[in-house]
Amino acid sequence: MAKNKKTTRRDxxxxxxxxxxAVGLGATxxxxxxxxxxDKSVQALATTExxxxxxxxxxxxxxxxxxxxxxxxxxxxEEINEARAVNLKELKDPQKDEERVKExxxxxxxxxxxxxxxxxxxxxxxxxxxxxxxxxxxxxxYDVSGRIRKGPAPVNMEIPKYEFVDNxxxxxx
Amino acid sequence: xxxxxxxxxxxxxxxxxxxxxxxxxxxxxKDYPTPKNLNYWWTFGGxxxxxxxxxxxxxxxxxxxxxxHADLAFGSVEHIMRDVxxxxxxxxxxxxxxxxxxxxxxxxxxxxxFYGSYKSPxxxxxxxxxxxxxxxxxxxxxxxxxxxxxxxxxxATVITNLFSAIPLVGESITTWLWGAYSVDNPTLNRFFSLHxxxxxxxxxxxxxxxxxxxxxxxxxxxxxxxxxxxxxxxPFHPYITIKDIFALLVFMIIFAGFVFFAPNVLGHSDNxxxxxxxxxxxxxxxEWYLLPFYAILRSVxxxxxxVILMFSAIFILFILPWLDTSKVRSAVFRPIYRQFxxxxxxxxxxxGYVGAMxxxxxxxxxxxxxxxxxxxxxxxxxxxxxxxxxxxxxxxNISDAVMSGSSNLSIAKKDEKKV
Ligand code: HEM
Ligand code: FES
Numbered sequence: 197m198a199k200n201k202k203t204t205r206r207d208x209x210x211x212x213x214x215x216x217x218a219v220g221l222g223a224t225x226x227x228x229x230x231x232x233x234x235d236k237s238v239q240a241l242a243t244t245e246x247x248x249x250x251x252x253x254x255x256x257x258x259x260x261x262x263x264x265x266x267x268x269x270x271x272x273x274e275e276i277n278e279a280r281a282v283n284l285k286e287l288k289d290p291q292k293d294e295e296r297v298k299e300x301x302x303x304x305x306x307x308x309x310x311x312x313x314x315x316x317x318x319x320x321x322x323x324x325x326x327x328x329x330x331x332x333x334x335x336x337x338y339d340v341s342g343r344i345r346k347g348p349a350p351v352n353m354e355i356p357k358y359e360f361v362d363n364x365x366x367x368x369x
Numbered sequence: 370x371x372x373x374x375x376x377x378x379x380x381x382x383x384x385x386x387x388x389x390x391x392x393x394x395x396x397x398x399k400d401y402p403t404p405k406n407l408n409y410w411w412t413f414g415g416x417x418x419x420x421x422x423x424x425x426x427x428x429x430x431x432x433x434x435x436x437x438h439a440d441l442a443f444g445s446v447e448h449i450m451r452d453v454x455x456x457x458x459x460x461x462x463x464x465x466x467x468x469x470x471x472x473x474x475x476x477x478x479x480x481x482x483f484y485g486s487y488k489s490p491x492x493x494x495x496x497x498x499x500x501x502x503x504x505x506x507x508x509x510x511x512x513x514x515x516x517x518x519x520x521x522x523x524x525a526t527v528i529t530n531l532f533s534a535i536p537l538v539g540e541s542i543t544t545w546l547w548g549a550y551s552v553d554n555p556t557l558n559r560f561f562s563l564h565x566x567x568x569x570x571x572x573x574x575x576x577x578x579x580x581x582x583x584x585x586x587x588x589x590x591x592x593x594x595x596x597x598x599x600x601x602x603x604p605f606h607p608y609i610t611i612k613d614i615f616a617l618l619v620f621m622i623i624f625a626g627f628v629f630f631a632p633n634v635l636g637h638s639d640n641x642x643x644x645x646x647x648x649x650x651x652x653x654x655x656e657w658y659l660l661p662f663y664a665i666l667r668s669v670x671x672x673x674x675x676v677i678l679m680f681s682a683i684f685i686l687f688i689l690p691w692l693d694t695s696k697v698r699s700a701v702f703r704p705i706y707r708q709f710x711x712x713x714x715x716x717x718x719x720x721g722y723v724g725a726m727x728x729x730x731x732x733x734x735x736x737x738x739x740x741x742x743x744x745x746x747x748x749x750x751x752x753x754x755x756x757x758x759x760x761x762x763x764x765x766n767i768s769d770a771v772m773s774g775s776s777n778l779s780i781a782k783k784d785e786k787k788v
Contacts, residue, residue, distance in 0.1 A: 263551030314530040
């Protein structure tokens with residue numbers, strides 16, 4: 197455009213029309229995109245209470261929460277010691293075992309049983325790390341704290357939001 | 370386009386054609402000049418059209434009996450198999466039809482690679498073709514989810530999780546795709562909707578593909594342009610139609626062989642177990658036609674890296690016409706490229722094989738070598754060979770090549786000398 201060309205009334209009208217048009221278009225498209233997100237009824241199912249009184253040390257149970265399995269593992273003292281003895285420098289996603297459990301409830305590891313690679317369910321007590329998990333899909337190994345040690349998964353298995361309602365009941369979500 | 374202006378003979382025909390020139394279109398399609406040296410590798414376009422129509426017809430019938438709900442889908446497919454009249458037949462045609470469709474498309478694509486059909490002036494035909502191929506993969510993937518068996522569920526989980534590798538927005542995108550916090554009923558429902566839609570998008574692209582083809586006309590085994598006016602071409606009908614029909618019949622015999630004698634060999638038996646979100650099958654594999662890409666994904670020990678490489682393996686095909694620097698189209702006259710072509714075919718077969726094997730040990734090594742070679746072929750070998758290669762002399766015209774008794778003029782010449 198020529199430098200000395202004056203901005204005309206018409207230029208203003210064009211710009212204003214494009215802008216309003218773009219906003220209108222965006223506002224129209226958004227509902228068609230957002231309809232695919234989880235709706236209120238799906239979000240409403242977002243908590244589960246689990247009775248863990250029957251789980252012996254060294255054992256674990258699996259429950260379904262928001263369509264995904266959650267591992268609740270009651271670890272033995274030996275397993276806890278092992279998880280804490282690990283040198284953090286060896287870890288791909290360094291995190292202390294203490295950060296992955298609730299203080300005073302060290303024996304309970306509550307974690308999403310979902311491989312952080314592409315979402316398969318890892319097998320417990322399998323793989324290269326004792327008391328840990330192995331994902332058969334593409335070969336990720338997790339340790340007894342659910343931390344990624346080997347394989348394509350980028351991060352440790354996720355700890356969901358949870359709390360102890362009482363000594364025997366865990367509320368997930 | 371046709372060289373002549375078409376005029377219907379009947380008065381009614383003329384009246385109609387003046388208002389909507391459909392008859393002119395039919396006439397164009399009949400008379401469309403085709404190189405007279407097309408071989409059987411050129412019959413796969415027609416075969417692919419047949420495959421698409423077969424999937425659409427059988428699919429619409431299946432949709433009359435199928436229920437897209439997580440609790441009912443598996444049962445409804447069993448109902449199709451056991452109760453619906455001829456339901457087993459229609460479902461087996463549809464599920465094996467997907468495999469036959471891919472078999473045909475792979476042959477069609479390798480035909481283009483061998484004879485340089487992607488080169489100027491046919492780049493747009495090629496690009497539309499790759500778009501069709503992408504949509505076919507999407508359609509087949511979502512179709513495979515519909516029976517809601519174990520492979521359906523876990524295949525859907527792994528593939529949708531690919532998007533979670535995208536930094537920052539990855540998680541939100543997967544949740545958005547799922548409509549839940551995992552693959553669940555909303556996912557199944559929308560996949561059904563899209564599975565129904567995509568074949569019609571493909572149909573639209575096929576029209577564009579053929580339209581773009583009819584501008585420059587077909588490439589041919591010697592890869593040189595048609596000379597006008599010349600005796601290089603024959604009308605599409607009846608010469609090509611009859612050849613296409615013959616090839617189609619042979620194809621249908623193989624197709625029927627699968628449907629009636631081995632309807633499940635190409636599938637995975639785990640998909641006859643209802644989906645269970647608590648247990649992943651020990652060995653999950655995609656359908657055979659996606660295996661080479663799966664091998665590429667798994668060859669990288671990094672999540673984002675693997676996903677990027679896998680998508681690049683497909684998207685690199687879009688720029689192929691500009692990566693190949695050789696002006697000569699047909700590999701018949703390209704002694705060096707011809708050998709690399711076959712190495713690429715072998716490479717992709719190896720990738721497909723290791724994609725079906727566990728990702729460990731020798732398989733992982735093979736997958737890595739295969740992946741590196743795949744990219745090397747397109748990014749290094751093609752551009753360099755195009756510059757360095759000394760191509761064989763091209764025939765003057767197609768008739769000349771045909772008359773010399775072989776599509777390969779240089780081979781024909783050598784034979785003459787021997788005699
Ligand atoms: C590009 C064309 C298409 C391809 C490649 C394709 C592929 C597939 C595949 C691989 C399956 C899974 C088969 C199985 O294992 O049971 C499937 C299922 C299904 N498809 Fe298609 N499809 C196509 C077109 C269509 C169309 C146009 C419809 C029409 C609505 C349709 C409706 C269905 C239904 C209802 C099922 C579930 C029943 C079943 O699993 O057999 N498909 N499709
Ligand atoms: S999903 Fe677990 S390793 Fe890929």
